[in-house]
Amino acid sequence: MERNSGTVARYLSRLGRSDLAGAPADAATLVALHRAHVERIPYDTMRLVLGRPDPCDVAGAVGAFLAGRGGYCFHLNTALAWLLEQFGYAVRFHRAGVQGPRDPGPVGANGNHLALTVTVDGVAWLVDVGLGSALHEPIPLVAGRIQQGPFVYGLRPSDVEVGGWRFDHDPAADSFVGFDLAGQACSWVEATARHTELSTSPDSPFVRALAVQRRDASGVDLLRWTWLVRIDESGWHERVLTSADELAEVCRSVFGLSLDGIKEPEWEALYAGQAAGWERARARRSAR
Numbered sequence: 001m002e003r004n005s006g007t008v009a010r011y012l013s014r015l016g017r018s019d020l021a022g023a024p025a026d027a028a029t030l031v032a033l034h035r036a037h038v039e040r041i042p043y044d045t046m047r048l049v050l051g052r053p054d055p056c057d058v059a060g061a062v063g064a065f066l067a068g069r070g071g072y073c074f075h076l077n078t079a080l081a082w083l084l085e086q087f088g089y090a091v092r093f094h095r096a097g098v099q100g101p102r103d104p105g106p107v108g109a110n111g112n113h114l115a116l117t118v119t120v121d122g123v124a125w126l127v128d129v130g131l132g133s134a135l136h137e138p139i140p141l142v143a144g145r146i147q148q149g150p151f152v153y154g155l156r157p158s159d160v161e162v163g164g165w166r167f168d169h170d171p172a173a174d175s176f177v178g179f180d181l182a183g184q185a186c187s188w189v190e191a192t193a194r195h196t197e198l199s200t201s202p203d204s205p206f207v208r209a210l211a212v213q214r215r216d217a218s219g220v221d222l223l224r225w226t227w228l229v230r231i232d233e234s235g236w237h238e239r240v241l242t243s244a245d246e247l248a249e250v251c252r253s254v255f256g257l258s259l260d261g262i263k264e265p266e267w268e269a270l271y272a273g274q275a276a277g278w279e280r281a282r283a284r285r286s287a288r
Contacts, residue, residue: 008086010066011079015040025088027120033087034129034138037080038215042255043132044070045211050262050270053199056192058082068258072206073130074195077114078188080129084118091127092117092185094164099177100205108160109182111194117141117185126155126167126181132213133175133220133231134167141165149218150233158183173220173231175213209281210274212255221254225278226271228254240278244271 012018015036023029047053047069054064056074064071065079081091094117097110116127124141128134136148139155146153154168163183169176198204212223219232228250230237241247244267251257259267 007062007066008083011062011083014065023087025084025120027123027125029087030084030089030118030120030125030127031137033080033083034127035136035217037076037129038136039217040256041065041076041129042070042212042214042257043072043076043130044213044255044257045072045206045209046070046251046257046270048072048199048204048206049208049210049274050266051200051207056195056199068256068260070212070255070257072199072211073113073128074192074199076130077116077128078192080127081116081188084116084127089118089120093188093191094181094183094185095191096179096181098179101175101177103177106158106160106166106178106180109164109180111191112198113179113181114191115179115181126165131169131176131179132211133173133215133222134169136215136217149216150231151220154178174229175222209277210270212251212257214255223250223255225274225281227278227281241271244268247271247274 012020017036020029020032054060054071054075056078058078061071061075061079084091094115095109095111096113096115097107098113099106118125118127125138126141127138139146143156151170151173153170156166158164158166158180161180161182164181166178166180168178198206201207210225214221222229226241226247228239228241241250248259248267251259
């Protein structure tokens with residue numbers, strides 16, 4: 001997508017930060033854009049589960065967000081990278097690999113995740129709005145512990161990627177274990193090479209399970225299957241959604257998603273499938 005001030009203005013409006021138009025490409029603007037992105041555009045696999053994934057190129061991702069939809073890491077970080085470039089930031093793409101809760105160890109930078117880095121005034125930052133329950137703000141690429149809201153993260157040199165980095169997630173988020181990113185930047189095409197597979201294969205966890213997540217300064221809202229959880233400094237608050245109408249209302253009111261184009265029979269089928277998925281997941285959790 002070419003530079004387009006009108007699209008940038010609409011994007012900033014979607015983020016609720018029209019005031020940032022014309023802001024300098026400094027660390028403060030980077031932090032502000034990152035915060036707004038995770039607060040207003042959720043991590044969302046709904047279109048993948050429905051079998052209608054949006055393209056993850058800039059036009060497809062930005063178009064989805066301007067239409068009120070969310071996306072998963074390839075959409076979210078691709079679109080943010082474009083927006084940052086409009087401000088004048090030099091963005092680098094990195095292949096990365098998320099270690100899920102059932103993985104016995106790090107998977108390396110296997111391409112199941114796209115990560116970004118940006119250097120501002122000589123400081124390299126990890127920029128990632130595609131992690132759902134994780135970063136609220138970007139973080140400098142410096143080893144250490146980072147607290148954001150109720151969660152404490154770790155950043156350190158990777159054990160499996162030479163010259164790369166390891167992000168360790170807070171177990172309290174009940175999400176992924178962590179991820180490793182390759183130290184060497186690559187092209188966007190290389191970094192997103194697994195999008196088609198991960199967004200369409202019936203074996204992909206992104207296709208099987210509905211996941212909607214929205215981070216804010218005090219915690220995170222998580223929807224998995226039909227299980228809704230709020231995690232913040234006051235603890236866990238959870239409930240199981242009992243109807244397709246309740247699922248739709250949560251997607252609209254909690255996550256701010258547009259459901260345009262999803263017909264009632266399709267929505268009922270989505271709910272039924274995800275309710276069955278939650279029952280299977282709950283049985284596995286109980287057996288641990």
